[in-house]
Amino acid sequence: xxxxxxxxxxxxxxxxxxxxxxxxxxxxxxxxxxxxxxxxxxxxxxxxxxxxxxxxxxxxxxxxxxxxxxxxxxxxxxxxxxxxxxxxxxxxxxxxxxxxxxxxxxxxxxxxxxxxxxxxxxxxxxxxxxxxxxxxxxxxxxxxxxxxxxxxxxxxxxxxxxxxxxxxxxxxxxxxxxxxxxxxxxxxxxxxx
Amino acid sequence: xxxxxxxxxxxxxxxxxxxxxxxxxxxxxxxxxxxxxxxxxxxxxxxxxxxxxxxxxxxxxxxxxxxxxxxxxxxxxxxxxxxxxxxxxxxxxxxxxxxxxxxxxxxxxxxxxxxxxxxxxxxxxxxxxxxxxxxxxxxxxxxxxxxxxxxxxxxxxxxxxxxxxxxxxxxxxxxxxxxxxxxxxxxxxxxxx
DNA sequence: TTATTTTTTGGCCATGCGGTCAGAAAATCG
DNA sequence: CGATTTTCTGACCGCATGGCCAAAAAATAA
Numbered sequence: 530x531x532x533x534x535x536x537x538x539x540x541x542x543x544x545x546x547x548x549x550x551x552x553x554x555x556x557x558x559x560x561x562x563x564x565x566x567x568x569x570x571x572x573x574x575x576x577x578x579x580x581x582x583x584x585x586x587x588x589x590x591x592x593x594x595x596x597x598x599x600x601x602x603x604x605x606x607x608x609x610x611x612x613x614x615x616x617x618x619x620x621x622x623x624x625x626x627x628x629x630x631x632x633x634x635x636x637x638x639x640x641x642x643x644x645x646x647x648x649x650x651x652x653x654x655x656x657x658x659x660x661x662x663x664x665x666x667x668x669x670x671x672x673x674x675x676x677x678x679x680x681x682x683x684x685x686x687x688x689x690x691x692x693x694x695x696x697x698x699x700x701x702x703x704x705x706x707x708x709x710x711x712x713x714x715x716x717x718x719x720x721x722x
Numbered sequence: 723x724x725x726x727x728x729x730x731x732x733x734x735x736x737x738x739x740x741x742x743x744x745x746x747x748x749x750x751x752x753x754x755x756x757x758x759x760x761x762x763x764x765x766x767x768x769x770x771x772x773x774x775x776x777x778x779x780x781x782x783x784x785x786x787x788x789x790x791x792x793x794x795x796x797x798x799x800x801x802x803x804x805x806x807x808x809x810x811x812x813x814x815x816x817x818x819x820x821x822x823x824x825x826x827x828x829x830x831x832x833x834x835x836x837x838x839x840x841x842x843x844x845x846x847x848x849x850x851x852x853x854x855x856x857x858x859x860x861x862x863x864x865x866x867x868x869x870x871x872x873x874x875x876x877x878x879x880x881x882x883x884x885x886x887x888x889x890x891x892x893x894x895x896x897x898x899x900x901x902x903x904x905x906x907x908x909x910x911x912x913x914x915x
Numbered sequence: 916t917t918a919t920t921t922t923t924t925g926g927c928c929a930t931g932c933g934g935t936c937a938g939a940a941a942a943t944c945g
Numbered sequence: 946c947g948a949t950t951t952t953c954t955g956a957c958c959g960c961a962t963g964g965c966c967a968a969a970a971a972a973t974a975a
Contacts, residue, residue, distance in 0.1 A: 537952090555835050559933065569954045574934065576952095639832040642748050686909060689882045716879060720913035730922090751962065762924045767964065769922095 538576050540566055542587055549587075549633035554640035581649075584641050591630045598623045599661075609669030613721065614714040616665060620691055621710030659688050666721065675721040690717075731769050733759060735780055742780075743822035747833035774842075777834050784823045791816045792854075802862030806914065807907040809858060813884055814903030852881050859914065868914040883910075 544566035548557045559580060563570040577583045602619035606612045624631050641649045663684040669675030690713060737759035741750045752773060756763040770776040795812035799805045817824050834842045856877040862868030883906060 534952090553835060558931075560931090570933095571935085571955075572953060580933065642746060686879070686883045686906065690879045713879065716913055720909055727922095752964085753962085763963090764924060764965085765922080773963065 534576065537572070538586070541568075541573055541576060541583065542590060545583060545587055546591075546630055546633040549636045550629035554636040557636070581641070584637050587633060588637055591627075591634050594627070594630075595620070595623050609665055609672060609674040610718055610722070612665045612668070613717055616662065617691065617714045617717070618707070618710050621707060625707065658691070659684055662688055662691075669721060686717075727769065730765070731779070734761075734766055734769060734776065735783060738776060738780055739784075739823055739826040742826035742829045747829040750829070774834070777830050778842075780826060781830055784820075784827050787820070787823070788813070788816050802858055802865060802867040803911055803915070805858045805861070806910055809855065810884065810907045810910070811900070811903050814900060818900065852877055855881055855884075862914060 541562065545557065545562045548562050548565050552561065559573050560570050563573055573583065577586070599616060599619045602615050602622075603612060606615050643649050666675060666684060734755065738750065738755045741755050741758050745754065752766050753763050756766055766773075766776065770779070792809060792812045795808050795815075796805060799808050836842050859868060859877060863870060
């Protein structure tokens with residue numbers, strides 16, 4: 530894949546993210562994305578197999594960036610409590626700085642369906658995040674930092690709380706996201722220790 | 723509104739719930755709903771102003787039933803801890819017994835949009851549930867049962883965990899929903915006290 | 916019964932969608 | 946430079962949707 534072709538794909542993806550974030554999935558047609566990018570509709574079909582592949586590329590790209598950010602922040606942490614707090618805070622940090630990406634992600638999660646009409650990204654398709662969270666709590670138990678509990682409950686609850694940040698705070702300006710993330714971290718630390 | 727007309731509306735709503743739960747929002751067209759109900763498509767237009775009104779009626783009906791169930795179960799509770807546990811368990815109880823309704827609700831929540839393409843039922847459109855949860859924690863603080871914390875965090879986290887039950891367990895057969903609900907109740911009790 | 920109103924039918928319409936494609940344009944090659 | 950390949954355009958297609966409505970059917974009234 531040439532550099533130029535890769536640049537076109539990136540341009541289309543960037544345009545799609547902005548359109549998704551501003552008008553929602555239902556109105557984010559290929560025509561709208563193309564118009565916003567200043568190109569013809571056919572170019573999208575030329576560079577992507579179809580709308581689904583475009584959406585999946587968007588998800589992959591955004592997810593990769595979030596994961597990179599979180600992993601980088603987790604680097605120096607050695608305790609489960611520190612990991613727990615860092616995980617929540619760094620996710621909030623990334624959300625705060627890339628709101629439209631998070632909005633676009635939510636649009637795709639809630640709307641992209643497979644051929645049978647089922648959600649392509651269900652509540653727990655994102656196994657990576659779930660497992661990352663579960664790993665933190667499992668580690669905390671192994672070191673004795675965290676009390677014994679049902680890991681599934683802990684991880685699901687933690688994941689869904691982060692999802693709530695995605696769905697709610699990403700589209701609600703005016704909140705001190707960092708302060709809320711700190712409170713959330715306190716909450717889970719309290720429940721775990 | 724006559725009894726007969728009300729019965730027709732109820733029949734259409736029931737059919738729509740089943741279709742939504744089985745094939746998803748995207749494929750739950752008026753034609754599909756009518757065919758499943760054994761009536762003509764035009765009847766739906768005759769009894770409902772449009773698809774949106776039908777969907778809103780479905781949401782209202784399901785929500786009313788859930789609220790009635792939960793309120794009835796909360797009746798005898800006098801402590802915040804008891805309310806907290808009863809709230810989670812009774813929601814799970816109702817989900818277990820009305821899975822297709824919950825599935826249909828999720829479909830509508832994630833897909834019904836207003837004219838501008840924004841979700842009609844956002845993460846916190848359901849202010850009633852949020853406030854009911856918040857009320858429990860507020861009561862717990864006032865009586866000294868619960869420690870001091872940010873009510874928003876507590877209520878949002880609790881609500882999103884319940885939403886996770888909606889989105890995940892409702893479409894995942896084979897889980898002991900009641901057992902999970904008890905674990906969840908333990909989790910929040912631990913975080914609160 | 917007949918007249919009137921309510922309800923239902925099924926075809927029709929405009930709209931918007933994703934995808935396709937022949938030809939134009941641009942870039943690259945020889 | 947011309948020849949060839951890559952990229953882009955914009956019109957077009959088939960399809961599905963929600964909504965509409967004249968006419969039929971059913972229910973009700975007189």
